[in-house]
Amino acid sequence: MKWMSKVILVLLAYSGTVSAGDILVVVSKDSTVNTISKRELVDLYMGRVHSLPDGSPVMKIDAPVDSPVRAAFYQALIGMKVSEVNAYWARLMFTGRATPPMSVTKSGDIAALLANNPNALGYLPEDSENENLKTIFVIKEDGQGAP
């Protein structure tokens, strides 16, 4: 019940601010990470940083290519379209230095993957909360992020 109270606490804390269009950046409830900044999030997802702020390795998970949440995520995060992000990765394909996030084929797979992997990092639409996950950052609909 401890995690329940935590979730409720979080929900209570953000009940006034979390709206239907927000995107939640989530990790496994077993993850050591409890919070992340927008810049850290950008550096992770755009391949500049390869580990979490605490130094633990991370597995970045992307929503399916044509899913609305993926478009909304990148639009909110870096102001780019999915095609532009794809082009960005295509340019870096041969350098080997940076690797793109792992893309899932079905949206439903993200929650399972995150729950089973404490090193994974992903994002979900606001309404798909799960007791096995914890939200470490909320990306507002208007693009403003909040941890």
Place this chain on the structure above:
Amino acid sequence: MKTLRPFSLLKRMVRERLDLQIAVAIICLAAAFLTIGGYLNFLRAQEQERTTAIAMVREMVSVVEGNAAIAAYLQDLQMALEISSGLQSSRYISMVVIDIVDGEQVSSGVVEAGRVADFVLELASPFDPATAVGSIRVYANLNQIEKLAASKGRSVVSGQLALLLMVSIAILWAVRVVVTRPLGSVVGQLRQIDLSNESKLKEVATRSEDEIGYLAKNINSMLSAIHSAYLSQAEQARRIALLERKFRLIFEGSHAGIVLVDEHNRLSLANPAFQSLVEHLCPNLDQEEAQPLARLFKDPDLVEEILARVRQNHGSVFHDLMLAGDLEVWVRAVFSVIESQNSDEEGYIEVVFSDISDRALIEQHFEYGATHDQLTGLLNRRGGVAGFPKQIEQAQARGGDFILCLIDLNDFKPVNDVYGHDAGDIVLKEISLRLQGALRADDVIVRWGGDEFVVSMLAAGKDAVDTVGRNLLSVFAQPVEIRPEVWVQVGGSIGIASSERVGFSVERLVEAADEAMYVVKKGDKNSYWVFGDSSLEQKSSSLQ
């Protein structure tokens, strides 16, 4: 000096040729423009090339800016190196350095130490323009740019040079065709014209209708004017020369002495004949200072007076003059004023002398013989006729009368016949002497014919004619001794004519006296009668 000769020759050639002058002027101007304009164009081309090169470098860098930003963002040195070496492969760029914010950097190429980058581009994060992730420093290849700029400048300048050269040659050609060749043809034709040629002048012909054509046309009209003026001048000069030669011939060769006297009556000019005429007087005519003409004559005052008279009357005066000196040299002189338009010669008198000293002597004798009776020494008929007018003039001037008496001897023929001609001559001489004794000195006594005498005089008073008649009769009162102890008696018939009755005509007077004399002859013989006397009473000789 010798080395300069070809140059000065060239200079002279250029000075004489219009087209060469134009060529030299164009070449000098072109050279000046080329030097200044070429240098400026070179600088401009160089600067343009430099700017172009820098702009190109900027463009190239901006092309790779995005990738470079990504490389810097990802701190991907490999990618950064690829970008920098790609940039550096341009010939305009010597070195490229990509700095990444964390202190890492990659570079391609080399430059000399201490050089400042020509161009720095800050790289921002591709996802956050506010975040700098690194920078690109570019060092341009200045040597290459300068080399390219110089070659560009050279090519521009050489192109302009070629153009200018072509334009210069075209201008030269045009000037030659339009100006110098027609001008040269006109000049050449002018050179051939000989003004002294008396035939018609060849006209200067040109096909130009511009200023040169106008010039040629004007030259033609001017030339023909000059030519005709020249010809008439030459003709006049020839005539003057001929005339002068003739005049000189007259003046120099004349036997008459010719002199020119100036306004101060000094000898201005004398011909050789005059000089030899007065040679014996040593007049020193050659002297610089002119001598007075009068000094050369016996009566200088007369000469001065004649000169003054000539100058006053503007006519000619004819006079015989005797030269100064011991020799008796007579000259006949004609003085004439020279009418001249030249004011310098105002008052000049020309005198022509002929030597008449021999003739004067002869003429003196001849004239005496011609006017005098050889036997009696009285005037002969000719001399008397010449003498009457003078007396008539005097009588008229006084308002008096002129008396003319004709005396015919009576009983003269028997003397001749009986005693011979010598006796007759003695009688004539005696009568002449007695007439001279009986009359006044200024009365004229003339042997009129063989035994005829004429006496003329001015009437002394109212009864002059009778006084004269008695006087004349007294001449015959005494007999004449023709030889010792032989006496002959001759008488005289006297006819008297007075201007009071007859007038002053000599002819009429002689006729009247003759008539009166015949009246006496037919009457009482030895008596006198005055023409026009009404009474036929004759005055008897005291002898009868």
